[in-house]
Amino acid sequence: MLTIHGVTRSRASRIVWLCHEIGVPFRQVPVIQAYRLPDPFAADAPLNTRSPAFLKLSPAGAVPVIEDDGLVLSESMACTLYLARKYGPPFGPANPAEDGLMMQWTFHAVAGIETDALTLLFLHGSGNTLSGSDAAAVANAAERLVRPLRVVEDHLATHGHLVGGRFTVADINMAEVLRYAQGYHPLIERFPAILAWLADCQSRPAFRKMWQARLAEPE
Ligand SMILES: N[C@@H](CCC(=O)N[C@@H](CS)C(=O)NCC(=O)O)C(=O)O
Incomplete structure (x- = not known):
């Protein structure tokens, strides 16, 4: 299943919106922006853009990132254009x-x-x-x-x-x-x-x- 890494209060919103339009199911991992946390490195900090586990997936340390059929993709617009092309019209290109x-x-x-x-x-x-x-x-x-x-x-x-x-x-x-x-x-x-x-x-x-x-x- 498609996975979207990133809270919806981020550029992940674009991908979530498109997925709802297409009707494609997804799992969302709520990685939060480090700058929104008092201490992103604290032991009890939630998964965030400076967490080592997330940095392995996204060395740039930014959300959103998607995983789909073994593909790991960052850059929100690359993600929406990829999904639009994969699923085609009406939301994606017909030609x-x-x-x-x-x-x-x-x-x-x-x-x-x-x-x-x-x-x-x-x-x-x-x-x-x-x-x-x-x-x-x-x-x-x-x-x-x-x-x-x-x-x-x-x-x-x-x-x-x-x-x-x-x-x-x-x-x-x-x-x-x-x-x-x-x-x-x-x-x-x-x-x-x-x-x-x-x-x-x-x-x-x-x-x-x-x-x-x-x-x-x-x-
Ligand atoms: N051009 C990138 C920008 C990604 C970006 O800056 N994401 C922000 C949230 S919307 C982020 O993760 N900031 C957290 C940080 O810089 O630690 C995209 O469109 O995906």
């Missing part, structure tokens, strides 16, 4: 052209959006009043995000979905990254097609099931 487009949108999310979107989440989303340098970091991240989000906005406004006119792994990968910027209203409200599409994506039963599991985990 090499769709496969290329699914990779294109996934790389656009990871290379062009994720880092700055995480800055918005961690700094603005903390709810703290921002100091001068943090406020500047948020403003700069938001400014850099305008161009890549405009590309997504224009595509969604005319096509409704990212690939193939249907909901696919590309939507999951992009939606999970855009979720980090979703709470930063001065930016996201400039993109109505993205907002409407995100609402649709996040109202899907498979997303909700993943989200419930995430909320059930300790913060």
Whole structure:
């Protein structure tokens, strides 16, 4: 059976969401991020990204990692694209052209959006009043995000979905990254097609099931 290593309050959420969409059963090992623990090396610390047992599986010390039919795979987007290709349409590619487009949108999310979107989440989303340098970091991240989000906005406004006119792994990968910027209203409200599409994506039963599991985990 497919094993997902990583708590749902991590990028494992993308894989869990996709598995619920496809209907593929999985076992989840709740490896937690070391930085969320007071002492990840304590004898009674839960399995975490600095635990020797986990480092054997993932020398980079990051979740998620999956194991499937003897394959050990890290990098969350590699995991979702692998599973999408393995199980095929409707969530995966029907042909090499769709496969290329699914990779294109996934790389656009990871290379062009994720880092700055995480800055918005961690700094603005903390709810703290921002100091001068943090406020500047948020403003700069938001400014850099305008161009890549405009590309997504224009595509969604005319096509409704990212690939193939249907909901696919590309939507999951992009939606999970855009979720980090979703709470930063001065930016996201400039993109109505993205907002409407995100609402649709996040109202899907498979997303909700993943989200419930995430909320059930300790913060
Ligand atoms: N590019 C990687 C990033 C993996 C990553 O940074 N994971 C975080 C959690 S979402 C992590 O494990 N951090 C724990 C640590 O750095 O110790 C991916 O998409 O899988």
